[in-house]
Amino acid sequence: MARRDPLARPERLIPLVYAYVAYRLGSGPDADDVTSETMEHAYRYRERYDPAKGEPMAWLIGIARNCVADLVASRERVVDEPAPESATEEMEEEAMRRLSLTRAVARLDERERELIALRYGADLTARQIAGVLGLRPNAVEVALHRALGRLRAELERDPTSELRPSTSGAVRF
Amino acid sequence: MRVFRHRTNEYGDLERQLRSDRPRPSRALLDQLVADAPARRGRSRNLVAGRLALAGLLTLILLGALAATGGVGQVASGSRVAAERVKAVVAAPFGQSKKTEPPSTNESKKTEPTSTNAATPNGGSLNALDAPTDPPGQDQYKPGCGRGDPNEPHTGPPGNNNGFPGRCPPSAPPPVTPLP
Numbered sequence: 001m002a003r004r005d006p007l008a009r010p011e012r013l014i015p016l017v018y019a020y021v022a023y024r025l026g027s028g029p030d031a032d033d034v035t036s037e038t039m040e041h042a043y044r045y046r047e048r049y050d051p052a053k054g055e056p057m058a059w060l061i062g063i064a065r066n067c068v069a070d071l072v073a074s075r076e077r078v079v080d081e082p083a084p085e086s087a088t089e090e091m092e093e094e095a096m097r098r099l100s101l102t103r104a105v106a107r108l109d110e111r112e113r114e115l116i117a118l119r120y121g122a123d124l125t126a127r128q129i130a131g132v133l134g135l136r137p138n139a140v141e142v143a144l145h146r147a148l149g150r151l152r153a154e155l156e157r158d159p160t161s162e163l164r165p166s167t168s169g170a171v172r173f
Numbered sequence: 174m175r176v177f178r179h180r181t182n183e184y185g186d187l188e189r190q191l192r193s194d195r196p197r198p199s200r201a202l203l204d205q206l207v208a209d210a211p212a213r214r215g216r217s218r219n220l221v222a223g224r225l226a227l228a229g230l231l232t233l234i235l236l237g238a239l240a241a242t243g244g245v246g247q248v249a250s251g252s253r254v255a256a257e258r259v260k261a262v263v264a265a266p267f268g269q270s271k272k273t274e275p276p277s278t279n280e281s282k283k284t285e286p287t288s289t290n291a292a293t294p295n296g297g298s299l300n301a302l303d304a305p306t307d308p309p310g311q312d313q314y315k316p317g318c319g320r321g322d323p324n325e326p327h328t329g330p331p332g333n334n335n336g337f338p339g340r341c342p343p344s345a346p347p348p349v350t351p352l353p
Contacts, residue, residue, distance in 0.1 A: 007210055010206065010207050010210045011203070011207050014198060014203055014206050014207065015197055015198055015203065018196060018197065018198040018202075018203075019195040019196050019197065022195075022196030023195070023196065027196045031196065031198075032198070032199070032202050035198060035202065035206070036202070036206065039206050039209070039210075043209065043210060094194075097190070097194065098194045101190060101191070101194055102196070116191065119191075120188065120191035120192055120195060121195055121196070123192070145183075145184075148183075148184040148187055148188070149184070151187065151191075152184065152187055155187075
């Protein structure tokens with residue numbers, strides 16, 4: 001039986017891997033390096049990919065998590081601030097919004113940042129995240145909800161943030 | 174379900190922003206990583222093919238060296254000698270007795286027992302050299318010379334009073350029973 005190639009469309013997968021890594025470490029050279037390392041590993045071990053164990057994206061994120069953990073362990077620090085290149089005065093509005101969001105994500109604790117990165121960086125479903133982290137999907141949903149609440153609180157604290165919480169909390173269907 | 178929907182929509186704007194403003198790799202990094210994919214695939218295939226070719230080449234060189242020094246002939250003659258020796262040890266006693274002992278010989282031995290049989294009425298051989306003339310592969314040890322009822326004790330062919338085991342008579346054709 002011919003095995004499915006997990007890297008058949010790398011141009012779709014690489015931005016998601018990068019987004020996951022950048023949410024974990026902050027945008028910049030570290031994110032570039034870890035993304036490159038992740039893809040290097042993926043190209044090298046693509047024959048070991050087992051479709052029965054999950055989607056290619058979940059497999060790639062598993063590799064990326066290991067690379068991030070290696071980097072954190074080797075430097076014994078996590079990049080808590082975004083890259084300095086983005087901190088100029090003449091920044092556009094959109095860039096400022098991104099910056100405040102990245103700062104707020106960086107202020108979350110490791111676990112919450114991991115969940116945000118998996119859900120909104122790598123665009124995994126709760127079920128896929130549960131598979132990656134070895135949790136139940138329901139537990140992932142609850143933890144994600146909590147992480148979003150913390151993120152909103154961090155954004156409120158940031159004076160540059162334009163994303164204010166909706167005071168009504170209206171439910172739109 | 175309603176509670177879940179309420180939960181997810183509570184942070185709908187934040188979720189949208191997290192998705193739309195997710196960090197993106199630079200164009201250069203993306204192009205480089207995408208361009209690396211087919212090159213690496215081809216490189217790994219080439220690597221496997223190269224290893225196989227190297228293994229084949231080394232095997233050919235080894236065989237050539239062996240043939241040049243006469244190793245192939247030596248191995249062939251060695252195996253032939255070994256096969257002949259095995260054949261002599263295993264198959265010779267059976268082949269010899271069948272070829273060299275016609276039924277007439279058996280008849281004569283019935284009336285003139287060998288010295289071994291005379292010395293040992295129970296048929297045991299005292300002299301190891303007698304073993305090839307009385308190989309165990311023949312049917313003297315089978316009940317009824319191989320033609321009797323295996324559940325009944327047999328002392329040898331009928332009329333043989335020289336002790337057990339005697340020589341079996343030549344096998345006779347089965348009796349023809351006329352049809353009614």
